[in-house]
Amino acid sequence: MNKIVFDIQHVSYRYDEVVALNDITLRVTTGQRVALLGPNGSGKSTLLRLLDALCFADSGTVSFDGETLDRKRFEDDRFHFGFRQKVGLVFQNPDVQLFNPTVYDEVAFGPLQLRWPAEKIRRKTGEILERMEIVHLKDRSPHRLSGGEKKKVSLASIFVLDPDVLLLDEPTAALDPRCESRIIDLLIGWGDGKKTVITATHDLGLVEDIADCCFVLQNGSVLAEGRPAEILGDEDLLLRANLVHAHRHRHLGGKEHSHPHSHPLPTVIKLYH
Amino acid sequence: MTRSLEDWLLTNLVEFKKYASSAEDSANVHGLLQQVDPRVKIVGALALILSAVAAKNLGAILWILGLSIALAAASKLRLDRLAHWVWRPVLLFSGPIALPALFLTPGNVLAWPVSLQGLRAAAFLVLRAETTTTISILVALTTPWTRILKTLRALGVPTVFVAILSSTYRYMFLLLQTASDMSDARRSRTVWKLSAIEKRRIAGAAIGVLLSKSFQLSSEVHQAMLARGFRGEFYVLDDFRLRAADWLWLGVLSGFVAAIMYLEK
Numbered sequence: 001m002n003k004i005v006f007d008i009q010h011v012s013y014r015y016d017e018v019v020a021l022n023d024i025t026l027r028v029t030t031g032q033r034v035a036l037l038g039p040n041g042s043g044k045s046t047l048l049r050l051l052d053a054l055c056f057a058d059s060g061t062v063s064f065d066g067e068t069l070d071r072k073r074f075e076d077d078r079f080h081f082g083f084r085q086k087v088g089l090v091f092q093n094p095d096v097q098l099f100n101p102t103v104y105d106e107v108a109f110g111p112l113q114l115r116w117p118a119e120k121i122r123r124k125t126g127e128i129l130e131r132m133e134i135v136h137l138k139d140r141s142p143h144r145l146s147g148g149e150k151k152k153v154s155l156a157s158i159f160v161l162d163p164d165v166l167l168l169d170e171p172t173a174a175l176d177p178r179c180e181s182r183i184i185d186l187l188i189g190w191g192d193g194k195k196t197v198i199t200a201t202h203d204l205g206l207v208e209d210i211a212d213c214c215f216v217l218q219n220g221s222v223l224a225e226g227r228p229a230e231i232l233g234d235e236d237l238l239l240r241a242n243l244v245h246a247h248r249h250r251h252l253g254g255k256e257h258s259h260p261h262s263h264p265l266p267t268v269i270k271l272y273h
Numbered sequence: 274m275t276r277s278l279e280d281w282l283l284t285n286l287v288e289f290k291k292y293a294s295s296a297e298d299s300a301n302v303h304g305l306l307q308q309v310d311p312r313v314k315i316v317g318a319l320a321l322i323l324s325a326v327a328a329k330n331l332g333a334i335l336w337i338l339g340l341s342i343a344l345a346a347a348s349k350l351r352l353d354r355l356a357h358w359v360w361r362p363v364l365l366f367s368g369p370i371a372l373p374a375l376f377l378t379p380g381n382v383l384a385w386p387v388s389l390q391g392l393r394a395a396a397f398l399v400l401r402a403e404t405t406t407t408i409s410i411l412v413a414l415t416t417p418w419t420r421i422l423k424t425l426r427a428l429g430v431p432t433v434f435v436a437i438l439s440s441t442y443r444y445m446f447l448l449l450q451t452a453s454d455m456s457d458a459r460r461s462r463t464v465w466k467l468s469a470i471e472k473r474r475i476a477g478a479a480i481g482v483l484l485s486k487s488f489q490l491s492s493e494v495h496q497a498m499l500a501r502g503f504r505g506e507f508y509v510l511d512d513f514r515l516r517a518a519d520w521l522w523l524g525v526l527s528g529f530v531a532a533i534m535y536l537e538k
Contacts, residue, residue, distance in 0.1 A: 054496045077504070084502040095447055096493040101419035101439050108510055113502035118510060141297070141419065143446045157501070
């Protein structure tokens with residue numbers, strides 16, 4: 001049986017008066033690929049921040065590799081550096097994550113803070129820039145990159161640490177379809193599929209590619225847990241969780257009714273070139 | 274039609290973005306100063322600035338200004354832009370400060386009420402300001418900002434100071450974009466002409482929202498730094514190497530400064 005990486009027991013968290021997480025209990029095991037599904041404001045991002053020990057639970061416990069994560073534990077440098085080496089978080093907004101003057105500095109930032117030897121930092125940074133096909137961007141300022149390039153640099157800045165657990169917050173948000181597809185390929189290929197990946201998303205089209213287990217969140221609580229096919233096949237559950245919508249419409253020659261669905265792309269396309 | 278404060282601010286913000294973008298482009302052109310090691314460039318610029326400040330001879334300052342202009346041309350910088358960004362604003366700023374010296378400094382009357390000593394004092398002030406600013410801007414326009422920050426570190430400026438500079442530069446653009454978007458969003462929903470009081474009220478509210486957004490952004494950026502192991506102290510990679518051409522440049526500059534000092538005697 002796989003080892004438990006994260007053990008979350010009855011965790012609650014609030015921002016002043018707003019409850020973000022309410023009595024959440026879940027477990028993630030080594031090598032598992034987990035999707036946290038939920039609409040905006042369901043608590044996905046807060047849960048990722050708790051898992052990355054950027055904030056700590058008001059009540060309940062979050063454990064990583066059997067060690068409870070709390071402020072006191074992070075006062076120990078050895079534990080702090082060990083944890084940061086093993087767990088990487090990619091933020092939803094790349095502008096938050098890219099604060100260094102150049103792409104090269106951005107990728108080297110994590111290893112530098114973890115006090116790796118200079119030679120190892122140069123080697124690993126060079127390798128990851130090549131693997132992510134962003135060598136040509138290395139001297140550019142992150143603020144002058146496109147959305148897709150920023151996302152690649154964000155991922156590279158975490159991949160360079162080669163963490164055991166990767167936390168992703170809406171990895172494909174605001175990307176065009178081509179960039180989205182490239183990012184998904186990178187995520188699927190990362191760590192030969194042996195690493196633990198926890199992805200927060202409300203993009204249902206992404207789930208089957210990047211997860212083998214889903215937790216559906218609503219208003220800070222776990223509404224359901226299951227395999228992607230089970231979750232995606234349960235329309236009532238998705239409707240209840242606000243992950244799909246239904247509106248009233250008429251089928252050709254059929255009666256008027258409502259159910260969750262997606263619209264096909266328009267078929268009348270005018271090509272100019 | 275008179276422009277509102279908001280229009281004026283936004284026009285200047287756009288102008289600043291253009292300047293920053295142009296500065297980054299000129300730093301990557303294949304010119305003379307672009308080839309020089311940034312450390313040598315900064316040390317050389319400091320030596321020239323100190324020489325200009327210490328000079329008691331107008332001719333010496335003019336030589337330094339002349340050298341700066343020649344370096345700008347050799348570095349493929351557009352002199353019309355230098356005039357627009359540097360010489361004109363500096364003249365507009367230092368000119369009014371120097372103006373009273375023309376009339377108030379006692380001495381030989383050149384043409385009433387201007388005295389020769391007054392003219393000299395005013396010329397010293399304006400020329401020093403023009404020369405030192407030109408030298409500083411030469412460094413900024415021929416060195417990528419990232420290299421300037423690294424050089425400051427290599428020259429022993431505290432890491433935390435360099436990190437603050439770096440973050441300020443980085444997030445300034447994001448906040449400028451946010452401010453510009455907020456203004457566009459407000460204009461697209463404004464039908465009637467607003468009174469001056471209403472405009473001020475909206476501008477005040479927008480400043481408040483921007484401040485709140487910047488607080489939120491700074492908190493998230495800090496979390497992103499913590500997530501990658503940051504413990505309050507910055508570590509950076511220094512990878513500068515001096516080449517023969519840098520030593521040659523240092524020698525030429527030292528010779529020039531020595532000549533200026535000789536001229537001073």
